[in-house]
Structures are given as structure tokens and as C-alpha cells.
Amino acid sequence: MITIIARKELGVLFGSPLAWVILALAQLVFAWFYLANLESFLQVQPQLIRIAHPPGATEAIAAPLFSIGAVVLLMITPLLTSRLIAEERRNHTLPFLISAPVSMTEIVLGKFLGLMTFLSAIIALIVALAVSLLAGGKLDFGLLLSNAAGLWLLSACFVALGLYISCLSTQPAIAGAAALCILFALWIMDNAESGENGITRSLSPFAHFENFNRGMIDTFDLAYFALFIFFFLALSVSWLKLYR
Numbered sequence: 516m517i518t519i520i521a522r523k524e525l526g527v528l529f530g531s532p533l534a535w536v537i538l539a540l541a542q543l544v545f546a547w548f549y550l551a552n553l554e555s556f557l558q559v560q561p562q563l564i565r566i567a568h569p570p571g572a573t574e575a576i577a578a579p580l581f582s583i584g585a586v587v588l589l590m591i592t593p594l595l596t597s598r599l600i601a602e603e604r605r606n607h608t609l610p611f612l613i614s615a616p617v618s619m620t621e622i623v624l625g626k627f628l629g630l631m632t633f634l635s636a637i638i639a640l641i642v643a644l645a646v647s648l649l650a651g652g653k654l655d656f657g658l659l660l661s662n663a664a665g666l667w668l669l670s671a672c673f674v675a676l677g678l679y680i681s682c683l684s685t686q687p688a689i690a691g692a693a694a695l696c697i698l699f700a701l702w703i704m705d706n707a708e709s710g711e712n713g714i715t716r717s718l719s720p721f722a723h724f725e726n727f728n729r730g731m732i733d734t735f736d737l738a739y740f741a742l743f744i745f746f747f748l749a750l751s752v753s754w755l756k757l758y759r
Contacts, residue, residue, distance in 0.1 A: 516617045520625025521632065528595070528633055537591050541637050548583045549644045552576040573655040577645035578728055581662040584641045585724055588634065588670050589698050595633070596677025597691030599626045600751075604685040609758070619755040623748055627674055634670045638663060658730040665727020668740040672720045673698060675747035682754040 528534045556575045603609040612622060642663050648654055677694040684690040705721035716722045720743060723736040 516621045517625045517628060520617070520622060521629035524599070524626055524629025525632055528629070533594070534633065537594070538637065538640075541587055541591070542640055544587055545580060545584065545641055545644055549576065549580055552579055572648045572652050573645070573658045576648060577654070577659055578662055578730075580641055580644065581666050582728055584638065584666050585669055585721065586702075588637070588666070588673060589702060590695070591637075592634070592670065592673040593677050593680075593691040593694035593698065595630055596674055596681055596694055597687040598681070599630065599678050600681040600755075601684045601687045601690040605687065613755065613758070619752045622755060623678065623751045627671075627678060627748060630674050630678075631667075631671060634674065635667065638666050638670065641666070655730070661727050661730045661732055664732070665724045665736075668727075668737075668744075669720055669724045672740060672743045672747075675744045675751075679747045679751045679754070682751050682758075 553576055556572060600609065603612060613619070642659070645654070645659055676697065677690075680694040680697070681687070681690045684693070701719045702721055704715050705719040705725075720740065723739050726733055726736050
């Protein structure tokens with residue numbers, strides 16, 4: 516049933532122009548930053564030759580591209596999560612979904628996986644741009660995989676949070692605005708506090724993504740992402756059970 520719900524969400528998403536507009540705009544933004552980073556990297560090549568251990572193309576071009584991807588996903592994810600439950604409530608179709616022979620957990624996981632499949636396609640666009648660097652040089656595949664995994668986990672946090680916020684409102688616009696404000700606040704928490712070990716900063720998923728962005732996969736960061744995703748998905752399941 517989880518896969519059926521996920522396919523339904525994907526069908527609804529790709530049946531609207533919003534998904535295609537988001538994919539087109541995302542690719543435009545990523546391509547622009549990719550070309551800008553590539554041009555800057557080529558311009559400083561003569562200086563990099565004099566350095567003992569100069570940064571490679573993956574570190575100078577691909578890693579910053581994934582950082583831009585995190586900001587882009589911050590802005591577009593609330594648009595997509597806002598309708599997951601709030602639209603069902605507005606259209607009065609949620610009681611029919613809940614009364615179906617599926618558990619609340621399956622409903623939440625189905626909607627979560629459906630949207631994550633779409634966001635995975637956006638992340639794949641970034642990976643494709645990075646892999647294209649092989650045409651003119653070498654890639655650090657370890658750093659590339661670390662960035663891709665980190666961005667996927669970060670987007671999963673966005674979806675889990677946005678899904679729960681969508682449960683709390685009957686208006687998708689309000690749910691989207693609230694999710695965007697919360698995600699923006701988490702981003703501010705990552706940038707506002709100085710020092711790598713600040714307590715406030717450690718609560719932001721962006722701070723944990725930065726380690727992946729540098730190629731460092733830490734068990735603490737993995738545990739943080741897992742707990743963040745599980746916490747908000749569990750809240751969504753609990754809300755649906757109470758609504759029922």
C-alpha cells in the first residue's frame with residue numbers, strides 16, 4: 516500500500532504544471548551556478564598549479580553546487596509538502612483516505628516516499644552536472660557520493676517537517692508559508708551562531724549537512740538525520756490517528 520500511495524502522489528504531482536516548472540527552474544539555477552563555478556575554477560588554474568595540494572574540480576565546482584542545491588530545496592520543498600495533507604483536508608477527501616484499509620503509518624510513508632522520489636530526481640540533476648566534469652578531468656567519487664547522500668538526507672528532513680506542518684492546516688498556502696518560515700529559521704540558526712560546536716547550531720540540519728559537503732560522514736550526523744526524520748513522521752502518524 517505504501518508504494519500505491521507513493522505512485523498516486525507522483526501521478527498527482529507530475530499531472531500538474533508545478534512539478535515541471537520546478538524541475539525546469541531548478542535545472543536553470545544549477546546550470547548557471549555550475550558554469551559560473553567552472554569558469555572561476557579555470558581562471559585560477561595557473562595559480563593552483565603552484566600549490567602543493569590544490570583543490571580538485573569536485574571540491575571547487577561540485578561541492579558548492581550541492582550547497583546551492585540545499586538552498587534551492589529549502590525554497591521549493593514547502594511548495595510541494597503544503598498540499599500533502601492540507602489539500603486533502605480542504606477538499607474533504609482525508610476521511611475517505613483514512614477510512615481505507617490502510618494504516619496511518621502507510622499513508623504517511625507513502626506520501627513521504629512519493630515526494631522524496633521527485634526530489635531525488637532533482638538531486639540526480641546535480642549529480643549529472645558533476646559527473647559531466649569527467650569530460651575534462653577526474654572526480655573524487657567519495658566526495659561526490661557524500662554530497663549526494665547528505666543532500667538526500669537533508670531533503671528528507673525538509674519533507675518530514677513539511678508533511679507534519681501540512682497536517683496542522685486546512686489551507687496549503689498557510690502550511691507552505693509556515694514550513695518555509697521554520698526551515699528558514701533553521702538555516703539562520705546554522706549561520707547566526709559562531710563556532711562549530713554551538714548548541715543552537717547543532718540543532719540545525721544544515722550544520723550536519725556541511726560535514727557531508729566536506730566529505731566527512733559521521734555517525735552523529737547520520738543519527739541526527741534519522742531522529743529528525745523519524746520524529747516528524749511519527750508526529751504526522753500520531754496526528755492522523757487523533758484525527759481519525
